[in-house]
Amino acid sequence: MAENHGKEEVVERPDDFHIDVPSDDDDNNANINIIEPFKLKAGLSVNSKSSLLILNQEINMPWVTFIKIWNSTSLHVCADGGSNRLLAYINKFANSTHDDDCKKFKPDYIVGDLDSITDKTRKFYSDMKEEVKILLQETQYSTDLMKSLSLINLHFNFHKELINSLKEFDEHDGIEKLNKNLNKNLGFEKLSLIDVYILGGIGGRFDQTIHSINQLYHISSYYHNKLHLTFFNRDFEDLVLLIPKGLNFVKIHKQQIGSKKNAKHNRVVGLLPIGKEVIINTKGLKYDVTNWKSSIDSKVSTNNLIAGDNGFEMECTEDIVINFQIFDNDFA
Numbered sequence: 001m002a003e004n005h006g007k008e009e010v011v012e013r014p015d016d017f018h019i020d021v022p023s024d025d026d027d028n029n030a031n032i033n034i035i036e037p038f039k040l041k042a043g044l045s046v047n048s049k050s051s052l053l054i055l056n057q058e059i060n061m062p063w064v065t066f067i068k069i070w071n072s073t074s075l076h077v078c079a080d081g082g083s084n085r086l087l088a089y090i091n092k093f094a095n096s097t098h099d100d101d102c103k104k105f106k107p108d109y110i111v112g113d114l115d116s117i118t119d120k121t122r123k124f125y126s127d128m129k130e131e132v133k134i135l136l137q138e139t140q141y142s143t144d145l146m147k148s149l150s151l152i153n154l155h156f157n158f159h160k161e162l163i164n165s166l167k168e169f170d171e172h173d174g175i176e177k178l179n180k181n182l183n184k185n186l187g188f189e190k191l192s193l194i195d196v197y198i199l200g201g202i203g204g205r206f207d208q209t210i211h212s213i214n215q216l217y218h219i220s221s222y223y224h225n226k227l228h229l230t231f232f233n234r235d236f237e238d239l240v241l242l243i244p245k246g247l248n249f250v251k252i253h254k255q256q257i258g259s260k261k262n263a264k265h266n267r268v269v270g271l272l273p274i275g276k277e278v279i280i281n282t283k284g285l286k287y288d289v290t291n292w293k294s295s296i297d298s299k300v301s302t303n304n305l306i307a308g309d310n311g312f313e314m315e316c317t318e319d320i321v322i323n324f325q326i327f328d329n330d331f332a
């Protein structure tokens with residue numbers, strides 16, 4: 001791809017632009033970071049250390065999609081009022097097996113200051129005893145999202161220590177303190193890679209949305225890129241994640257781009273430099289950019305589209321937020 005200097009350009013591509021997926025065998029591709037944002041939604045296998053985190057926004061997606069994402073993730077966590085949303089969603093799909101469903105789709109943990117979980121939800125999950133761990137973390141200096149992310153890292157990277165600490169638990173901010181100490185002692189380079197798929201957190205209250213974006217940047221930097229966050233809106237049509245600085249290939253499976261008829265709406269992309277100013281080079285977007293300087297107080301590429309049949313390359317000089325819009329009928 002082009003170097004990060006020289007002429008700034010935008011080139012318009014045809015809708016069916018061919019782009020090769022970088023092959024694993026090619027040594028030149030050793031430092032390309034492959035990102036597959038639609039794997040979970042398509043029900044394809046994801047990293048074994050992956051978690052579904054349900055935040056406090058109504059869930060509004062097709063049941064088949066919900067089952068796919070639940071079954072593709074190995075750990076299920078609700079942030080405080082997220083537990084009410086999970087139970088309400090499952091109740092909405094109540095059928096003859098309703099009671100079984102509520103028990104089957106139970107979270108491993110509910111965590112937060114617990115000011116939003118209702119008595120009914122709390123009783124329902126408390127009755128499952130050890131199967132659902134309800135963890136109070138009272139501090140008002142971090143959000144339930146932050147508390148949940150610390151817990152997820154502890155669960156995958158420091159399971160023994162987490163279980164031991166639950167015996168004599170600091171209900172103020174024990175989880176975050178333990179996580180901080182253990183990360184520091186082990187060293188971030190030794191942490192396992194974890195994917196966290198987050199339902200909610202965007203598209204609702206504006207300060208909560210900005211807080212979610214703040215966490216995208218903060219977590220990427222704090223965990224040295226070992227904890228990947230993907231936010232989904234309540235309809236599961238919008239995905240928001242961070243593209244790390246460097247050379248990336250965003251891989252899209254052909255069947256995920258959607259039918260020709262409504263393809264345009266199915267592959268919207270926004271390159272959103274909410275953090276630092278960034279120089280971007282892309283190959284495979286409808287409006288491909290070269291040496292393109294972008295920042296929130298200058299220009300931003302919104303309403304762009306994926307043109308590449310297999311995805312697109314993206315090189316950036318800083319981490320950048322990206323959003324994709326993909327409708328569900330492509331995955332059913």
Ligand SMILES: Nc1ncnc2c1ncn2[C@@H]1O[C@H](COP(=O)(O)OP(=O)(O)OP(=O)(O)O)[C@@H](O)[C@H]1O
Pocket residue numbers: 055056057079080081082112113115116117142143144145146200201202203204205206208209
């Ligand atoms: N209106 C909203 N829009 C977007 N995200 C939300 C909204 N409300 C809650 N969330 C997300 O869900 C998480 C859990 O929310 P909950 O309502 O249980 O607690 P809260 O007391 O409102 O949030 P917090 O304690 O984290 O500030 C929050 O940390 C936030 O990430």
Ligand SMILES: Cc1ncc(C[n+]2csc(CCO)c2C)c(N)n1
Pocket residue numbers: 113139140141142143144
């Ligand atoms: C500078 C500063 N601004 C806001 C809050 C408030 N706050 C941030 S997270 C949180 C918990 C919500 O469940 C609360 C109340 C603070 N503590 N410090």
